[in-house]
Amino acid sequence: MGKVQKQKEQNVLSIIERKTGRLIHEEEYGQRAIYFLYHHFLGRLLLKMIFARSYFSFLRGLYYNSFLSKKEIAPFVEKYGLSKELLKKNYQSFGAFFSRKEAVNLREAGKENTKENGEAWKEKLREKGQARKQAFYATASGKLLAYKIDQEGKIIFPCNENNGKSKPFPLEIKGNFYSIEKILKAPCPEFLKGGTLLVFRLSLPDYHRYIFPAKGKLLRTKKIKGRLDSVRKEAAHFKAFSENKREISLLELEGMGKILHVEVGAMLVGHIHNHSANQFPFRFAAGEEKGYFSLGGSTIVEMLSDKIMIDEDLFENTNKGLETKLEIGERIGYGKA
Known part of the structure; x- marks a missing residue:
């Protein structure tokens, strides 16, 4: 069994949902890529030279804050099971969707945010x-x-x-x-x-x-x-x-x-x-x-x-x-x- 597969199995039982008590698995975006960057020599080299640099985040942000990134919203909502109501809002970019503002209600432990x-x-x-x-x-x-x-x-x-x-x-x-x-x-x-x-x-x-x-x-x-x-x-x-x-x-x-x-x-x-x-x-x-x-x-x-x-x-x-x-x-x- 490969290292990536073992890592995935370890993560299956690593999160407990407070409101239900269920053990859950959350798939991380780009999980294989992150594992490569931190656990392989070539990955660590690329990380040091490129991906951990502030300019890389800046350049990536230019795309995600542009109208070109709007097409990323619907697949993201589908992949992570987010509310379909989010698709009814006219976000101008994926960046705007990501940093969206929602109502927050203070409540007792484990209660829904309503x-x-x-x-x-x-x-x-x-x-x-x-x-x-x-x-x-x-x-x-x-x-x-x-x-x-x-x-x-x-x-x-x-x-x-x-x-x-x-x-x-x-x-x-x-x-x-x-x-x-x-x-x-x-x-x-x-x-x-x-x-x-x-x-x-x-x-x-x-x-x-x-x-x-x-x-x-x-x-x-x-x-x-x-x-x-x-x-x-x-x-x-x-x-x-x-x-x-x-x-x-x-x-x-x-x-x-x-x-x-x-x-x-x-x-x-x-x-x-x-x-x-x-x-x-x-x-x-x-x-x-x-x-x-x-x-x-x-x-x-x-x-x-x-x-x-x-x-x-x-x-x-x-x-x-x-x-x-x-x-x-x-x-x-x-x-x-």
């Missing part, structure tokens, strides 16, 4: 008393991994609380231990120690706009120049978080303290578009759109303080080697009250 579910959740919060628990929402649609951050700033798998013998162990991939310091290119801030790290992996069919996860204010931002490697699993995507182009935002959430929100650029993603003006502090509401990505798969990393409690099922799935498929705007945790 206004009705959002209104029902608001009523539920009023009944429980919003002041007691501030909901923390998924900033994007995609596949989620959830880790703990230890007191030294290392990223770790949380121990099983039901088994007193188990201990947390660090995230290690191909001999590399991953830490907050590598992602930020700076020491881990004290407010993150003992907190949580969330990784939202957005593949091509996912909605590529993202929101603020709770009410608060944007204190400052920082841009880090870097490469444009793939963020897919077969490309050792954790390495990309410490080497790729990225934008870091320091947010202070009401009742939850400070968090760091990081957008990571990826191969074939030329731009990260954030709406917030350079006027700090910038105040925002829960669910307000923060920005969007142009073309390609992308990733968002959020680093949270210990004042935010993330739902246990997300940690459990990560410990099992499963990414959790969820949708933008669904509740994934609470602020400690």
Whole structure:
């Protein structure tokens, strides 16, 4: 059996859909090509010389933002089983389709993204008393991994609380231990120690706009120049978080303290578009759109303080080697009250 086939079989059981509990398989666009680029000598050479360069993403973007690319929309919708309603809209290019804006409703965990579910959740919060628990929402649609951050700033798998013998162990991939310091290119801030790290992996069919996860204010931002490697699993995507182009935002959430929100650029993603003006502090509401990505798969990393409690099922799935498929705007945790 070939390596590519083995990789495909491994991916079949690597994602769990949160709202149904089903194990699912999502076919990645260009999966064979990505595997070649990262696992063969010639592929790695082409990657270094051409495909990971910003000019390649720029040139590719010229086509996908032109009217010539409109013909790509219908096959894409069909291939990934997206809503046929999208075909009724007159997008001027595939790029416009990709970065389209849709309604986002804040709602309880696992609920469909509908206004009705959002209104029902608001009523539920009023009944429980919003002041007691501030909901923390998924900033994007995609596949989620959830880790703990230890007191030294290392990223770790949380121990099983039901088994007193188990201990947390660090995230290690191909001999590399991953830490907050590598992602930020700076020491881990004290407010993150003992907190949580969330990784939202957005593949091509996912909605590529993202929101603020709770009410608060944007204190400052920082841009880090870097490469444009793939963020897919077969490309050792954790390495990309410490080497790729990225934008870091320091947010202070009401009742939850400070968090760091990081957008990571990826191969074939030329731009990260954030709406917030350079006027700090910038105040925002829960669910307000923060920005969007142009073309390609992308990733968002959020680093949270210990004042935010993330739902246990997300940690459990990560410990099992499963990414959790969820949708933008669904509740994934609470602020400690």
